[in-house]
Amino acid sequence: MTQAIVELRAANIRQGDRNVLENVDLRIAPGEFVYLVGKTGSGKSSLLKTLYAALPLTSGSATVAGFDLRKTNRRKIPKLRRQLGIVFQDFNLLMDRTVEDNLRFVLEATGWEKGTGAEERIDQVLEEVGLTDRRRSMPHTLSGGEQQRVAFARAMLNAPALLIADEVTGNLDPETSKDILELMRKLGREHGTAVLFATHDYRLLDTFQARVVRCEGGKVFNAEG
Amino acid sequence: MPAPRPNQLYVIISLALVLFLLGLVGLWTFQANYLTKQLQESLDIIVELEEGHTEAQRTELITGITTADFNKPGSRPGFISKQAALEAMGDDLQRDLNDLGLNNPLLDVVTFNVPIAYLQTDSLAAIAANLQAKPGVASVFYQENFVDRIADNARRMGYVLLCLAGLFALVAGLLIHNTVRLSLYANRFTIKTQELVGASWGFISRPYLWKAVGQGIIAGLLAIGGVVGLQFWLQTVLPELNLFAEPLPLAYLYGGILLLGLLINFVSHYVVVRRYLRLRLDDLY
Numbered sequence: 045m046t047q048a049i050v051e052l053r054a055a056n057i058r059q060g061d062r063n064v065l066e067n068v069d070l071r072i073a074p075g076e077f078v079y080l081v082g083k084t085g086s087g088k089s090s091l092l093k094t095l096y097a098a099l100p101l102t103s104g105s106a107t108v109a110g111f112d113l114r115k116t117n118r119r120k121i122p123k124l125r126r127q128l129g130i131v132f133q134d135f136n137l138l139m140d141r142t143v144e145d146n147l148r149f150v151l152e153a154t155g156w157e158k159g160t161g162a163e164e165r166i167d168q169v170l171e172e173v174g175l176t177d178r179r180r181s182m183p184h185t186l187s188g189g190e191q192q193r194v195a196f197a198r199a200m201l202n203a204p205a206l207l208i209a210d211e212v213t214g215n216l217d218p219e220t221s222k223d224i225l226e227l228m229r230k231l232g233r234e235h236g237t238a239v240l241f242a243t244h245d246y247r248l249l250d251t252f253q254a255r256v257v258r259c260e261g262g263k264v265f266n267a268e269g
Numbered sequence: 270m271p272a273p274r275p276n277q278l279y280v281i282i283s284l285a286l287v288l289f290l291l292g293l294v295g296l297w298t299f300q301a302n303y304l305t306k307q308l309q310e311s312l313d314i315i316v317e318l319e320e321g322h323t324e325a326q327r328t329e330l331i332t333g334i335t336t337a338d339f340n341k342p343g344s345r346p347g348f349i350s351k352q353a354a355l356e357a358m359g360d361d362l363q364r365d366l367n368d369l370g371l372n373n374p375l376l377d378v379v380t381f382n383v384p385i386a387y388l389q390t391d392s393l394a395a396i397a398a399n400l401q402a403k404p405g406v407a408s409v410f411y412q413e414n415f416v417d418r419i420a421d422n423a424r425r426m427g428y429v430l431l432c433l434a435g436l437f438a439l440v441a442g443l444l445i446h447n448t449v450r451l452s453l454y455a456n457r458f459t460i461k462t463q464e465l466v467g468a469s470w471g472f473i474s475r476p477y478l479w480k481a482v483g484q485g486i487i488a489g490l491l492a493i494g495g496v497v498g499l500q501f502w503l504q505t506v507l508p509e510l511n512l513f514a515e516p517l518p519l520a521y522l523y524g525g526i527l528l529l530g531l532l533i534n535f536v537s538h539y540v541v542v543r544r545y546l547r548l549r550l551d552d553l554y
Contacts, residue, residue, distance in 0.1 A: 096465070098550055099549070118470075119469075125465065125466065136462040138462060140459065149466075150466045152472075153468035153473075
């Protein structure tokens, strides 16, 4: 059995004082694409936040990209997040700088130095998401779909082990949503990145076959794709 | 370097104004100390000469005082003859006292001032005893409680000014902190996003702290400019204040304004950025 990228056992996902999901068991293999579905408020985002250590895990065990979440303190969190790519519904781009500066920030923050191929890496990811010509654009001049592509480019910069997508199609039209989903699967396959794609839109599950994990009634149900 | 954005400009102006007011309190404190010192050093020590003293004794006494450590640097002892004193008294009383046909009861006197280091009861008593022993000297006078009273008032005034300066520094700190908090509020999601893409707290904080240093220096220089401008204006209107008389305390004041602006702004930025970093994403809304 290969080493899992995500391994949760009997984990309780908490939001403040409240248990949102109980006794969660979840395993995601390297390069695997997983849909995480459930109604709004079913605990999907809380589960994802726990995976990228924005919410603390207080019971059960969890390993993400080799980091034991129970033992990951504040100083180690940036190192964990460098192994992850996180994309949000509202894009969360740095609106005060251009597309290339958004990408450059991540590279500088994660230890890339000038002359070590950083500029080439920016070219590469922008080409992968089809935005080479928008390199010097400010985020507010881009469409929603383009902003989301920039967010993916940013998430893919460090070839993460796991890409976490939290309702990333929530602000996009159905056609663009499917394009984004296809792009994620393509990038995941090409780079061997596991993808955990959270959505409340069950129609998207028809885009392609993959394993579906469902949050419902405070429980997580695993299903094979 | 790009032009400062409006909220940066707002921070710089607010910071400069608060520092300017703080500078005024500082200037007031220094000026009060300076005036107190001037007042204390205006105390006249009066040496009465014996009736019939010789010219040589008087010259030797004046030379001795002029070269002594206890004579206020840059000042020369004064001499008032008994005749001049009588005429001055007559002027005060608006009468010609020579017409009374009496002997002049006054004595020739030598007066001088002492520097602040000697304005203590013990030192003054020692000076008086020393002069008293000189040939031709009848007695030495000075207003004994004048020194103690001024020193006492200066001490009380010093406490009040210190408390006022402390209170003002606290208010300044709070005002600056609040301004910084408001200006960084718009950046809270940017700060959180930077954290979510893997940036460490130090990496995220650094540009904000550099900006804080820049703002602190600009605001400090503006405040110093304001204080110096006000000093020049006051010096024109009230030259007797002698506002540039002591350059060293002024240099401390200007340095203090710059340092305080830099420090308060830096600490405020550090605290606010750390606060946003510590908050959970959901708490930012």
